[in-house]
Amino acid sequence: MKLFTTYLFWVILSSNLFAQWYQQNPKFNYDFYSVTYQNESTVWTVGSEGILLKSNNGGETWEIVQLGVSNDLYKILFIDSTDGWIFGSSSLALKTVNAGNTWTQINIGFYFNPTSACFTDKNYGWIIDTFFDKIIKTTDGGETWSATYNNNCSSIFFVDSLYGWCCGNENKVFKTTDGGLSWNFYYTGVYEGIYDCFFLNRDTGFVVGTSNRGLGGVGVIRKTTDGGFTWTVSAYGNQSDHWLNKIYFKKIDNVYVGWAIGAHGQIFHSTNNGEIWQNISLGYGYPQLRDICSNNSSKIVLVGVPGIILTKNNTQSWQNINGITIPLESVVFVDNNFGWVMPTPGFSNLLAKTTNKGENWIVMNNTNTSANSIFCIDSISIWLTYGQDGFLKRSTNGGISWDNINSGAGVRLNSVFFLNNNLGWAAGQYGNVAKTIDGGNNWEIINTGLHIYGFQKITFVNENYGWAMGNRELAISYDGGESWEFITLDYSLTDIFLISETDGWITTANSIIKTEDGGHNWRIKNYYSVDLSSILFKDNTTGWCLANGGVSTQNGALFSKNGGDSWTYIYRDEVNNVRSLYVNYDNEGWICGGRGIILKTNDATYISNISEVPELLNPLNGALVGSSVNLEWTIILFAQFRLQVSTDNFNSICYDTLISIDYSKTLNNLKHKQSYYWRVRGENELGLGEWSQEFTFTVDTTISTDVIDLTNEFYFSLSQNYPNPFNPNTIISWQLPVSGFVILKVYDLLGREVATLVNEEKPAGSYEVEFDGVNLSTGIYFYQLQAGDYVESKKMILIK
Template identity: 25%
Template sequence: MKTFLAYSLVVILLNLTGTAAAENWRWVNPIPTGNNINEVSVAGIQCAWIVDDAGIVMHSSDGGLSWTQQDVPVQIGWATLTFVDSLYGWVAGGIANPGENGIIIHTSNGGRDWIQQTGGINHFIRDVDFVDRNHGWVIAQSRFDGPYMIISTINGGILWDTLAVVSGYALYAMDFVNATKGWAVGKRVQDSACVLYTADGGGSWTEQLILNDTYFGDLCFLDSLNGWATSSCGLVFHTTNGGLTWSDQLPPITIGGRSRILFRDAQHGWIVSGTGTRPILTTSDGGQSWIHFQSPTSASINSIASWDFHHAVAVGAHGYIFVTNDEGANWTETSYRRDWAGVCSGVFSDSMHGWLIGGISDGNNAIDKIWCTTDGGQFWMEQSLGINTSLKSGCSADANTVWLLGHNGIVLHTDNGGAFWQQQTALSGRNILNFDFHDTFNGAAVEGNSIFITSDGGESWSEYSSTYWGSYSDVAYADALNIWAVGSILVNADSFVYAGVVNHSGDAGFTWTQDTLEGFGELIHVTFGNPSVGFITEHYGRRLLKTVDGGTTWIENPNPCRNVIDWINATNASDIWAVTDLVEIVHSTDGGSTWTLEPLMYAHWLRTLVAPDPRHVWAIGTDGCVFRYGEILSPVPDNDKPVVATTFSVSAYPNPFNPQTTIAFDLPADGRVILTVYDLTGRIVEKIVDGVLPRGSHTLTFDGSKYASGIYFAQLQAGHSSRVQKLMLLK
């Protein structure tokens, strides 16, 4: 049964507890998100919130060490957020297109519940600021190139009023210190950077500072007197009299761009920048001098927030999150990720068993990598392939039998769940585009105008060639006898006109019947939910075809959107999953009659999805990003083994630790136990124990004194049961 491939992973643990989690989308790599994080806000004791450019909101209650996704009524792309205390917060944003409205969501209990506020803001929102639970403002724009406005609320966002249309200016950020006094920065539309000031809550604005520069990008005011602003040329300006006069403070390194500035008191401040060398600057004398710390990543740092001048959290592109406890001298990444950028795809035979594949460069050559999970993706193990074939796709017949397709027709096969892979060479030298297996013996593959059939698990193949010049792009089984291949065929050689072609076999590939679909262009994907119900996608025409009579007739089905359907899979006759325009995931539960747009998880390109059944779906994006839909189930334990998963536990204390932590675990029966510590790359750091232990409670010590600060994983194995505990070493 066909499943397009997913992504290669190293040893990884999903941050989930219990035997099942809610049936929704969650990130697998990176964690907690792979999107750009635009904003972070802190409040209370160690509480923090972030929002990424897909509108996903996450919360930390331990100073940024771990994050939990919060359920929101609507995801707001390219949003900003602010919290005034540990309970009250707002997320605001919108799409910069004519006719699109700004969106604001609000929580009054720290994010446990969010509600959408519909207070009459019909514009694109660029910034939000609140000084207390009632008084707030947004910078809004009526359309992409329209005038900027200041809109305010005095009742926590229930109602909003437009106070000022600030014509002739582009505003990027604002900061209010009370209900009446505030500042905004940006640029004059025609020439220079500017700082504006209001003393009446935003109703009227006056220029305070004009600079012959591109723009002012950010500002921070502590009170009605003391404030700072950053310019695009890398200067920092400071006022001690509410903006009547400003003095420039020159950092030791060019910050450039829209840098972010934050002060906790009159002396201690931070600057982060997403351009140049991504510097992080700190000051302890009000900005008179700045200490430059090298950014912990080459990715852009988009925002910083701090509880005090010692403890801060910085966020940036690709989901990077860092915390510091020593004023920025050292940073610890609390997001964790694997180097999966070269991974192209993967295979899942069911909700528990999967293989993720791709290539990783060793500096000179690309090396094939594959990782296997047997517990629904909570833990991954690397499996050796032994050769480099530039793997690109694969399919499975069951949890043990898998085929992987490489370039030049190289096929790798396992019948023991990946413990050993054997190279099959019968298709070597062929440019195989796609293949599918119905069971452990019978499979089909396509190349050009040829279809190949195997009945011995891929050891040998027979070829069927079309009499017409064309090219097949996909092949799929409807059942053991019915096979479908789709592609395009040249119908007019003089004008190079192509039509869609559908080829069908009703006898397991011995004979074929070819139909040309006039009026349809290249057909790229075919999938069947059962022998009667199937779908075909057209590329350039963006159309979707459906049959309910086993292919006797094909009718045009409603397209779930106006975009190209890049991938489609019918897990049964009713449940259909598809990717459109390389970004959106859509789902139908009524055979394609109606479609639901799934929540946006990844704001960049998706490579494909893997849907082994209607309730478990894996999505694979660029830059090593993987997320999944569905509940996480504990594997069914082997009754012959003494350890039962439901009574098997592991914990660590203290955690975070420096330099030692105690790992405690309970065994309900005697048996062999292996306790191994891995680092973030999946490399074994230390094997603490490998031997037979009696039932009961046990404690062992992990000493991290010779290891660097960061995240580690302690994996406890006993029989077929496995548990993983995340460890945080902070030095």
């Protein structure tokens, strides 16, 4: 058996993503799949990308333990205070015999992707593998392993070396009385899907799952007292389509205390050996609860996806340790200290607020609804719009409590804006505008007659002049919203910002539009390679906006010092979509976006000397092109781009231009048989960057394609789905260099197959298929392509 030891060291997670921006939330950018107590105070959790966290105080604070692996880690367990195991993707098994001070990688001898593991003592252990449908067993503490057929299960539990049970997504529970050599199965309920099991002894056990497999349903808990032969219902959930996927018991003071957890914050709790279950669900802010553990003092630690770490004891409510981790839509501040973030509409009931510039974010779960928009008048007066019927919520005590307000609009309100405590407007579907002059006690409804898409945002600069943003329509009011003048544009609008009755800006999917005369005339600046949004200006010259592109390197924050005529990247994010930006008058800035990311800079006007050099991407060096070519390069921070083209190796220049934001330029009407040289460098007010390497391409106007790769490289590849996140449809693309049998399947986070998209022979070529997630719940899913020896998986996110 091949062994090698990875020695651990403690590291502090750096929150500095780029020079002037640092991460305030969440503490850890990982998903968490498994958690376990080692002793009364020490608790461990594992998750995505090789993350291992350790807490010495029952989960209150955590430190990263560096393992030196990037595998997703799905299970951690401790047999006693010294011996423990970690199991992860791509056959990873790690063992400790010294309380986690060192972890030794074990070669089990089988390829596996684990979804469950169980040890009854230091010698006997079992692993569930869903990749090849195996149960892998050891009887000598991991020295040797054997494998048997899995029964299509994803969870396994043994009470001793002989008696064990396993279950999957069907309405069956398999039982063994000989340590897994043979299995018998028993049915639970018709149509049910059973996802996890836990037994108190050889007779009494519990399973959890869904009441209606594959067709939606509610969480179900079933109990047996005869070893699994018959099952009775202990509890049903009360929210449709929200299953339970984990059940856990801890014996405390001679009583088994139980927990059943699942999707969208579903939690059931029993304090009497599983006889009676109480629903204490957390709500929509916690998409997938994955694992739970307790010590003898009833200190609970709960983990899940995305990035969920919660703790609780008998005398306190749930404490959110990792911060808000769901996608964020808006960040707003009312002064230099007090601010709020709001999740993507329809995704969560949670909000988060700060009173100290975001150094600490307090997660709030008291609105009982998912907000469509948020507006802060001051630190105590907060407004939300929510639902589909013209409702708002108002807080006059900083979010401690909320009043429900019916505007009478009868339609979804997408935006709310107050000029002061009394005068405010809300706007939404069909162009409806609701106006109040008494702080929201009474509302006047103004129907502008716009289409169902209606208004997405409303803003005013004084009691008379304001804008409302439609799909391609900008509505302007000169009389406090009583009447509106419409301007139809050739672009889908993404944001608007007014600084006065004359000066305003609009962002679209690929352009920034500016007016200096109240909207009568417009200047348009097109940027075809990025999607722009969340624009704001502090004066007529200094402004910011966000960019989200077709590739992750385009995501980031842009800064302009000339009224929006040109822009440079001051922050770039290759992981998260960035959704909202706010900058105060001291130039402190915040960005929020995917996975609960909140970033802060102390100076959003910071520009540094250019240290990066652009890399040329397309066409490849030496490529043959048609009469036009699209030149592409990498984006670098703090720079505009100088593009130069030459026909004589830069002894002379035939084309020279300075480009803002874009990382590409299309050249047309190129000369037949001509060879061209091209290069790019960054420039800003502080100086010039270094030139990139020089590439060449040759023109042949007789070819039909714009670019031909002379290497003619064609290889296996599985592309990232698009769009991602998606609701409910997305496209998955791949290419095959040779003919072969192709299997493309979709799995959930527990490894359960949810769809087979391709299962047939395919000739060489490029392909795409549409995946429909309409019958699935919000969460993270995986799709896997198998073609001969080639196997690749990717992650995608469904948000409803």
